[in-house]
Amino acid sequence: MTAIAACLIRKLENFAPLTEDEKRALAECIGAVHRFPAREDLVREGEATDGVKLILEGLACRYKVLPDGRRQIIAYLVPGDLCDVRVFLLRRMDHTIAALSPVETAVISHEAIDELMQRYPRLTRALWWSTLVEESVTREWIVNVGQRTAFERLAHLFCEIFARLQSVGLTQDNRCELPLTQIELADTLALSAVHVNRTLMEMRRAHLVSFHNRQLVIHDHAALQSAAGFNANYLHLDGERPIAPVLTERTRA
Amino acid sequence: MTAIAACLIRKLENFAPLTEDEKRALAECIGAVHRFPAREDLVREGEATDGVKLILEGLACRYKVLPDGRRQIIAYLVPGDLCDVRVFLLRRMDHTIAALSPVETAVISHEAIDELMQRYPRLTRALWWSTLVEESVTREWIVNVGQRTAFERLAHLFCEIFARLQSVGLTQDNRCELPLTQIELADTLALSAVHVNRTLMEMRRAHLVSFHNRQLVIHDHAALQSAAGFNANYLHLDGERPIAPVLTERTRA
DNA sequence: CGCGGGGCTTAACGCAGGTTAGTGGCACAG
């Protein structure tokens, strides 16, 4: 049970250390495990859900599709990420979440979260914090798609994904599994698949990065970051110490 | 006092009706009023802040600048919006907020928010909800910049801004104040100022929209929305009814 | 073992939107 909760706990502790009590409470409310094959939707736009899904394994993405089929991938989800804290507060899901690779999830029921938030205000804050970090990433993506060239965009995305996977222990040295097709990269970066290919070749020739068989290898991390203009601040991965005093465990002073 | 808090209360009540008690508490924690001239930064990247700023009047924006000067506007802030709930939970600000027109703000101190969140868990939820709505808008912007043509983008932006201003009572019939230059529109939509101008002319010729002297007039709302592929769902403006049960006022059941 | 489909790669060509370089209007300072 706790093993399953570990990746979530690890992430939330980037915000503030949790007490044993809080960790146990988190672990206890994690429910049934599900598996989804690659390409399957985990949560669909407009759908009601039974609870909040926690990604245990695999890579997923948020996306939106326009009526004529144009698709934009809006975020990636890695192990430890929660799919839809938002349907808990927002009535409807305004986008879809799909598995990119085979994905394993655990469900946390609405009641369990409700209970959790009532008893453990620090967990509430930690969860809120995690949605704010997501938003911060989303904002950086606007900059990426809006202002950077194809080369910079791709480099930036690689830096970001690598940093995120590293933070959950899914990299080895300078490489990581990255189960994305060039089409999916294109839908992420708002480029055509052809141009993604051109750009990948260019990066390969420059000995920056190679990307083959769903394996990303970063040959020159410094050069890649500087080509991307990458600065990891916006990922908030480094043991955040909030300005505001941390709440005591009981709600009332 | 309450008059100042009104726009914030109105917004939060889109999530769930507040009790008199909660409204009073909100009103009470609103502090000093400040004025900023157009173009001035309200909150700067990396800066520590004294508290959370509430926009009372005027239009502001979030933006990021790349080292070489390319700028991307990431969000607009209208009266009732909070600038930086995030610095309360995230250590540092990862972007800047600037006034687009003369702006009036009120400060809510960190202590006041802290207090508020401890005593009124429903307010905590309402504030969290408001950050989730912001994120939802941010996501739609990725789609806008990534997938839509210049014409669609501009049309979509106009629909969005009009809907948001309408929700805070800042429109008259089919028109509203919109204190933006074409350069600012360009930085928002990731276009050049020249192309924004071309596109504006085209919309004017099509009798969809005119935009002169900081006044936006929408001549054909239906046509504009359909040209934009606009659907207001993602703005969550319509009296959200959360799936999860609303918490009672006391934290403990 | 042959066939079909998905993903990768390349080349040729076209276009949406960028860039540069103007003009004119208007507000405000001196």
Place this chain on the structure above:
DNA sequence: CTGTGCCACTAACCTGCGTTAAGCCCCGCG
């Protein structure tokens, strides 16, 4: 009333990226 500077607007030209259309490899399936 004359600079100065910002903003809107236009035209001419340019380019990064999209589109189309191949061909290739690999893998799973009949």
